[in-house]
Amino acid sequence: xxxxxxxxxxxxxxxxxxxxxxxxxxxxxxxxxxxxxxxxxxxxxxxxxxxxxxxxxxxxxxxxxxxxxxxxxxxxxxxxxxxxxxxxxxxxxxxxxxxxxxxxxxxxxxxxxxxxxxxxxxxxxxxxxxxxxxxxxxxxxxxxxxxxxxxxxxxxxxxxxxxxxxxxxxxxxxxxxxxxxxxxxxxxxxxxxxxxxxxxxxxxxxxxxxxxxxxxxxxxxxxxxxxxxxxxxxxxxxxxxxxxxxxxxxxxxxxxxxxxxxxxxxxxxxxxxxxxxxxxxxxxxxxxxxxxxxxxxxxxxxxxxxxxxxxxxxxxxxxxxxxxxxxxxxxxxxxxxxxxxxxxxxxxxxxxxxxxxxxxxxxxxxxxxxxxxxxxxxxxxxxxxxx
Ligand code: KG4
Ligand code: ZN
Numbered sequence: 001x002x003x004x005x006x007x008x009x010x011x012x013x014x015x016x017x018x019x020x021x022x023x024x025x026x027x028x029x030x031x032x033x034x035x036x037x038x039x040x041x042x043x044x045x046x047x048x049x050x051x052x053x054x055x056x057x058x059x060x061x062x063x064x065x066x067x068x069x070x071x072x073x074x075x076x077x078x079x080x081x082x083x084x085x086x087x088x089x090x091x092x093x094x095x096x097x098x099x100x101x102x103x104x105x106x107x108x109x110x111x112x113x114x115x116x117x118x119x120x121x122x123x124x125x126x127x128x129x130x131x132x133x134x135x136x137x138x139x140x141x142x143x144x145x146x147x148x149x150x151x152x153x154x155x156x157x158x159x160x161x162x163x164x165x166x167x168x169x170x171x172x173x174x175x176x177x178x179x180x181x182x183x184x185x186x187x188x189x190x191x192x193x194x195x196x197x198x199x200x201x202x203x204x205x206x207x208x209x210x211x212x213x214x215x216x217x218x219x220x221x222x223x224x225x226x227x228x229x230x231x232x233x234x235x236x237x238x239x240x241x242x243x244x245x246x247x248x249x250x251x252x253x254x255x256x257x258x259x260x261x262x263x264x265x266x267x268x269x270x271x272x273x274x275x276x277x278x279x280x281x282x283x284x285x286x287x288x289x290x291x292x293x294x295x296x297x298x299x300x301x302x303x304x305x306x307x308x309x310x311x312x313x314x315x316x317x318x319x320x321x322x323x324x325x326x327x328x329x330x331x332x333x334x335x336x337x338x339x340x341x342x343x344x345x346x347x348x349x350x351x352x353x354x355x356x357x358x359x360x361x362x363x364x365x366x367x368x369x370x371x372x373x374x375x376x377x378x379x380x381x382x383x384x385x386x387x
Contacts, residue, residue: 005077005365006076007022007076007368008076010080010098011356012054014045014087015090016355017093018031018032018033019062023133023137026126027125027358028068028071033057047087050089051092059097062101065357073105078110078364078373079108080111083095084114086383098379103376113385114355117359117362119163120152120363121362122345122346146310146343148165149164151163151308153275153314162176162278164308169370174278175227177229179231180230183317185232186199186263187200189239189242192242192243193259203260207260209254209257211257211261215241215259221270225289227278230270268322275327275330279308280304303337310344312345318346
């Protein structure tokens with residue numbers, strides 16, 4: 001087996017400064033200097049404030065990531081860095097610092113797409129507690145990739161996308177939000193409830209104490225035979241409801257919990273609805289699915305079979321346990337209907353769901369295998385980079 005390189009990875013795409021050391025798919029360290037407290041007062045991320053914080057945090061984060069990974073520069077093979085998509089001033093900090101480090105330590109550079117990294121984040125492996133790193137890297141689990149094609153479901157504050165992965169490095173978006181991202185929708189509704197930023201985790205906690213059925217929120221895109229999503233109508237309806245409840249003095253704690261449960265159900269319900277249809281589409285290139293009426297009369301062996309072998313969940317919202325539970329239920333339903341068994345891969349920790357550099361390092365491992373390096377001069381930020 002060829003040598004597995006250690007990579008130092010940097011992500012400053014948004015509001016967190018993250019640096020990681022990885023060896024292949026194994027994460028040796030994953031430092032995240034969060035700016036959440038800083039941005040809380042604005043209810044969102046302020047690019048210039050984020051840039052300043054990245055400038056302060058980047059050097060100590062690199063030091064800490066190397067220290068936690070018990071790695072020195074002689075052991076680092078290359079530096080991976082997010083070039084986009086993201087906030088231009090924030091991306092700039094990580095990029096410039098990566099260039100400086102590459103020059104100083106004579107390392108190669110690998111440019112990484114942040115969305116690709118979210119899509120493959122479920123492939124990251126934790127450091128084994130019982131094996132030496134060499135033994136872990138030599139092990140079977142390391143080289144084995146789940147069967148392809150896979151469907152990466154990236155649900156974050158900036159993205160909500162269904163990405164068909166035919167092989168690593170080869171992606172096609174088959175469905176995506178036409179307006180707000182799912183996390184953005186949760187955050188904006190959370191803001192109307194004065195929950196601070198980001199609101200997703202708190203809404204999850206509140207939803208556990210909430211009861212469904214008290215309010216009706218719209219679920220968009222059900223009438224459209226595409227794989228696209230839409231969350232802005234839900235956001236507007238939820239905000240109007242909150243304003244009305246507040247004006248009538250009815251926004252008590254239980255009402256907030258009930259609203260949180262209803263909002264989560266509407267957001268995840270739409271994702272699950274579209275995913276179910278993707279899995280019932282025999283021809284994904286058509287980006288449309290058979291009618292419910294047609295499917296109703298089919299026996300399990302007549303049901304269309306999907307080419308998709310596994311689902312890879314990624315992005316900040318992927319940390320949500322209710323979303324994961326609903327995905328597992330969906331896959332059970334799918335097996336019952338079609339006999340097909342699909343695997344669900346989720347990032348092994350919440351840190352890997354949010355913006356983090358370990359997913360950048362794992363993605364860079366595959367680029368390294370293909371010899372996809374960047375020169376210092378060619379490395380440019382690409383705020384609107386697509387997958
Ligand atoms: O991936 P991420 O850290 O940043 C982006 O690239 O957008 O995602 C952040 C988003 C925020 O909208 C946040 O509210 C949401 O992920 N989020 C959650 C949870 N944890 C974070 N949403 C629902 N449930 C959670 N537990
Ligand atoms: Zn992200």
